[in-house]
Amino acid sequence: MTEIIVVTSGKGGVGKTTTSASLACGLARRGKKVAVIDFDIGLRNLDLIMGCERRVVYDFVNVIQGECTLKQALIKDKRLETLYVLAASQTRDKDALSSEGVRRVFDDLTADGFEYIVCDSPAGIEKGAHLAMYFADRAVVVVNPEVSSVRDSDRILGLLSAKTLRAEQGNGQVKEHLLLTRYSPKRVATGEMMSVGDVKEILGLDVVGVVPESVDVLAASNAGIPVILNENSDVSRAYEDAVARLLGETVPLRFVDEPKKGFFARMFGG
C-alpha cells in the first residue's frame, strides 16, 4: 500500500517545504520507504532544504517527459537509507506537468515498493498546487496562527473537497490534518496570537502537529539538514510527534503551553 500525502497551505512561506522534508525524514527514520517530491516547477527548493542540491541531475519534469528513468531522477538521501528526493525542474514552465504524467510516476513509485509519497505543494492555487493534491490520500495543511494563512488554508480545504481524484470519484474524502507552524506559546498566553484551539475551531480540522517558532528552522535550512534531524531541538520533537500521529499513534501535544515562571521571574521580568 502506498499512501500519498500532500503538504499544502495556499499561502507561501508558512513552512511547507520544511514540513515536507521533516515528515519525509521522520517516516524514513521509522523504516518506511519514502519519496518526497517537489511540485514547485520553476522554483525548486526542496533540494536545498534536503541538502542534495548539488546532486540533482534529472528532475520530475524529465521523468514525466521520458527524458530519463525514474530511477535516474530519484536522489537517494545520504543519511537515511529508505529516503529519496525527486527535485522540481528549475527551467521549464509549470505546464510541463500533466496529471497523466504525475499518475505514471506515482504508479511507478508504487510498483517500486514506496510506502509513502510526500508531495511538497507550491503556494497558490494554480496548476502545480492542483496536481500536488490531485492524487492525495491525505493532506497536511500547514498554517501559521495568523489571519491570512488561516483564510488561505480554508480555500485549500475547499479545493481538497472538490478538486481531487477522491472527491471526483466519490471515493471518500482526502483525510485532512492541521499542522501549525511558528507557534509561540508565549504570545498565545498574552492574547497576541491565536491558539491551536482557535485555529482548529475555525477550520474544523484535527491537529497533527504544532511546531514552535524557533531559530533552529533557519539554522537547519542554512545547513541543508532537515530540522527533524536536529535532536536537540523542540522543533524536531514536534515533527517527530506529527509523524507518530500520521502513523496512527496517539501522542499528546507538546510545546503549546508557556513554561510556568516562578514568582521572581514574573515580578522582575525574564
Added chain:
Amino acid sequence: MGLLALFRRSPPSAHVAKERLRIIIQQERNARGGGPDYLPLLRRELLEVIRKYVNVDPAAVQINVEREDGQEVLEFSVALPEKAR
C-alpha cells in the same frame, strides 16, 4: 514582562483575529456554495426533470449542502407554482 505589565492591559488582538476569520470564512464558504462543484449541474438537470411534469420557475429550485458534525446533507427544495397544486 515586569511589574509594569501588571498595569498595562493590551487588547487581546488574537480574539479580534478569531472573530474576523470566523465571519469571513463563513462568508467565503457560503459563496463557494459550501459544496462540491457539481451542484450547479445537478441543479440544472433536476430542474429539467421536474419541468417534464410541472412548469416551475428556475428560481424556485433551491439546492444546498449543509455540514453538520462531519456529515453532509444535500438539501433540495422546489416551490410549486399556484396552479399546479
